[in-house]
Amino acid sequence: MFFQVIDILGTIAFAISGVLVAMEKKLDLFGVVIIAFVTAIGGGTLRDLLIGNTPVGWMQNLTYVIVILASVVFAIIFVKQLKYLRKSLFLFDTIGIGLYTMVGIEKGLQAELVPVICVALGTMTASFGGVIRDILCNEIPVIFRKEIYATACIAGGFSYFLFAQLPIVDAYANIAAIIVVILTRLLAVKFKITLPNIYRT
Amino acid sequence: MFFQVIDILGTIAFAISGVLVAMEKKLDLFGVVIIAFVTAIGGGTLRDLLIGNTPVGWMQNLTYVIVILASVVFAIIFVKQLKYLRKSLFLFDTIGIGLYTMVGIEKGLQAELVPVICVALGTMTASFGGVIRDILCNEIPVIFRKEIYATACIAGGFSYFLFAQLPIVDAYANIAAIIVVILTRLLAVKFKITLPNIYRT
Amino acid sequence: MFFQVIDILGTIAFAISGVLVAMEKKLDLFGVVIIAFVTAIGGGTLRDLLIGNTPVGWMQNLTYVIVILASVVFAIIFVKQLKYLRKSLFLFDTIGIGLYTMVGIEKGLQAELVPVICVALGTMTASFGGVIRDILCNEIPVIFRKEIYATACIAGGFSYFLFAQLPIVDAYANIAAIIVVILTRLLAVKFKITLPNIYRT
Numbered sequence: 001m002f003f004q005v006i007d008i009l010g011t012i013a014f015a016i017s018g019v020l021v022a023m024e025k026k027l028d029l030f031g032v033v034i035i036a037f038v039t040a041i042g043g044g045t046l047r048d049l050l051i052g053n054t055p056v057g058w059m060q061n062l063t064y065v066i067v068i069l070a071s072v073v074f075a076i077i078f079v080k081q082l083k084y085l086r087k088s089l090f091l092f093d094t095i096g097i098g099l100y101t102m103v104g105i106e107k108g109l110q111a112e113l114v115p116v117i118c119v120a121l122g123t124m125t126a127s128f129g130g131v132i133r134d135i136l137c138n139e140i141p142v143i144f145r146k147e148i149y150a151t152a153c154i155a156g157g158f159s160y161f162l163f164a165q166l167p168i169v170d171a172y173a174n175i176a177a178i179i180v181v182i183l184t185r186l187l188a189v190k191f192k193i194t195l196p197n198i199y200r201t
Numbered sequence: 202m203f204f205q206v207i208d209i210l211g212t213i214a215f216a217i218s219g220v221l222v223a224m225e226k227k228l229d230l231f232g233v234v235i236i237a238f239v240t241a242i243g244g245g246t247l248r249d250l251l252i253g254n255t256p257v258g259w260m261q262n263l264t265y266v267i268v269i270l271a272s273v274v275f276a277i278i279f280v281k282q283l284k285y286l287r288k289s290l291f292l293f294d295t296i297g298i299g300l301y302t303m304v305g306i307e308k309g310l311q312a313e314l315v316p317v318i319c320v321a322l323g324t325m326t327a328s329f330g331g332v333i334r335d336i337l338c339n340e341i342p343v344i345f346r347k348e349i350y351a352t353a354c355i356a357g358g359f360s361y362f363l364f365a366q367l368p369i370v371d372a373y374a375n376i377a378a379i380i381v382v383i384l385t386r387l388l389a390v391k392f393k394i395t396l397p398n399i400y401r402t
Numbered sequence: 403m404f405f406q407v408i409d410i411l412g413t414i415a416f417a418i419s420g421v422l423v424a425m426e427k428k429l430d431l432f433g434v435v436i437i438a439f440v441t442a443i444g445g446g447t448l449r450d451l452l453i454g455n456t457p458v459g460w461m462q463n464l465t466y467v468i469v470i471l472a473s474v475v476f477a478i479i480f481v482k483q484l485k486y487l488r489k490s491l492f493l494f495d496t497i498g499i500g501l502y503t504m505v506g507i508e509k510g511l512q513a514e515l516v517p518v519i520c521v522a523l524g525t526m527t528a529s530f531g532g533v534i535r536d537i538l539c540n541e542i543p544v545i546f547r548k549e550i551y552a553t554a555c556i557a558g559g560f561s562y563f564l565f566a567q568l569p570i571v572d573a574y575a576n577i578a579a580i581i582v583v584i585l586t587r588l589l590a591v592k593f594k595i596t597l598p599n600i601y602r603t
Binding site: 022023025026027028029030031032034035045049052054055056059060062065076135136137138 | 250251253315317340346352395397399
């Protein structure tokens with residue numbers, strides 16, 4: 001129940017971020033709707049395709065479709081007010097990637113894949129919706145260029161497999177890993193921590 | 202039989218539109234062939250992947266490969282004359298999206314998906330070949346920016362599920378839905394109807 | 403054994419080529435890693451998806467993940483020296499596409515697909531990692547624009563099906579086809595042979 005609420009808040013945050021990017025690009029209504037969808041469900045769709053979970057998730061549960069369409073309507077009407085909500089959106093988005101990371105890892109475990117592949121699936125679930133969004137909008141994906149985003153997912157993913165070694169209930173390991181994702185990102189943004197510069201300047 | 206002829210005309214129109222875009226971008230022969238393929242079969246391929254119909258359709262029926270290769274040869278030879286055929290091409294293309302929409306819906310019904318997802322699959326079948334073509338050519342997909350195109354597919358798709366409620370043979374509901382797609386697009390282009398402007402200017 | 407060594411050399415060459423492109427685009431460390439992965443395994447992943455081989459190959463054999471990560475570390479450290487290795491890299495890459503072409507054809511035969519589709523799968527395995535790399539870096543894919551690259555794969559692929567008609571062991575037909583790919587590319591580059599110009603200038 002708690003998870004489902006967070007999952008929906010994450011979907012809303014991703015969908016709204018898609019609408020904002022699409023409107024900046026002056027796409028028409030159809031384009032805006034598609035970019036909102038792709039941002040919210042693109043990562044999970046890619047994950048489902050790679051492990052062979054078809055028909056992919058959002059085709060089997062209409063909740064996502066409904067939540068995304070409602071978010072689009074909301075975002076288009078309140079686009080001006082949304083700028084005052086940037087902090088809330090950032091928080092939803094951050095919680096969203098935490099949860100999406102854990103969802104991806106669970107799917108990998110169900111498919112009996114090894115931990116490092118599960119972490120890759122979790123990271124993909126959380127961050128590749130944004131990658132597809134940026135490609136459709138003809139931009140180099142923002143997560144390849146700045147900010148600790150995918151890195152937070154990777155850190156949280158590996159910490160899950162550490163926590164899972166401890167003598168605790170699995171649900172606690174789940175929650176701890178989600179918190180690692182969220183804290184990593186929040187602290188990185190707050191203290192302006194970035195990945196090490198690999199270019200000798 | 203009637204359907205197969207239309208299907209092939211649609212494939213030809215899509216392949217030729219791919220060749221024209223690729224030649225504008227000055228791609229080499231291999232690039233032109235790939236873009237023609239992707240435009241013609243990209244939407245159906247994405248649909249087959251998402252619902253798990255693999256190997257995807259064009260791998261199991263060589264008709265598409267042959268028709269597309271022949272269209273490429275034809276289009277390269279007659280590229281100058283093709284501008285006089287723009288109206289015919291537009292007509293094939295419009296008939297093509299009508300038929301492709303219905304094909305996608307049928308595949309969704311076979312996979313026992315709900316109507317709204319079937320409509321999404323129909324729209325994807327008809328319009329995502331063009332989306333992939335535009336991405337490969339480094340453009341923001343044209344259907345996200347102008348013209349009622351995907352919208353015609355969506356309108357036709359939902360009208361199919363209305364017609365299917367009527368006490369008529371299913372084939373008639375099919376044909377009626379295809380006609381809705383075609384008419385929506387023809388009328389939109391003729392009367393310059395576009396999606397509502399979501400930007401306050 | 404021989405094949406596995408070549409396969410790994412090909413993977414290294416593809417991964418390093420990904421790193422070099424990503425660094426030119428000034429991507430951050432995460433971006434560089436992703437582009438290296440995509441270049442090395444993107445073609446095989448697309449092939450596996452299209453024929454329904456899921457979970458896709460690299461999820462089931464960690465060798466690729468390890469080789470690619472090691473290549474990334476190596477390439478970042480020795481980026482300056484790599485320019486003196488361009489000839490070796492070109493050679494690995496050329497051997498790599500030869501082998502990848504044959505791997506793709508084998509997978510197609512296992513899925514009982516007809517020869518022309520097998521050749522398409524082989525070409526895709528060898529060349530679409532580079533296509534995805536270029537799209538993620540917001541470039542029109544280089545293989546659509548110049549050089550005999552995919553064409554070498556296609557030539558080698560069809561020659562395999564010719565060799566397979568001869569009364570020889572299948573492994574020899576395999577090796578002969580790989581040699582055709584490699585020679586076609588080497589000769590094309592050496593003698594500056596390109597695809598016929600389809601633009602009347």
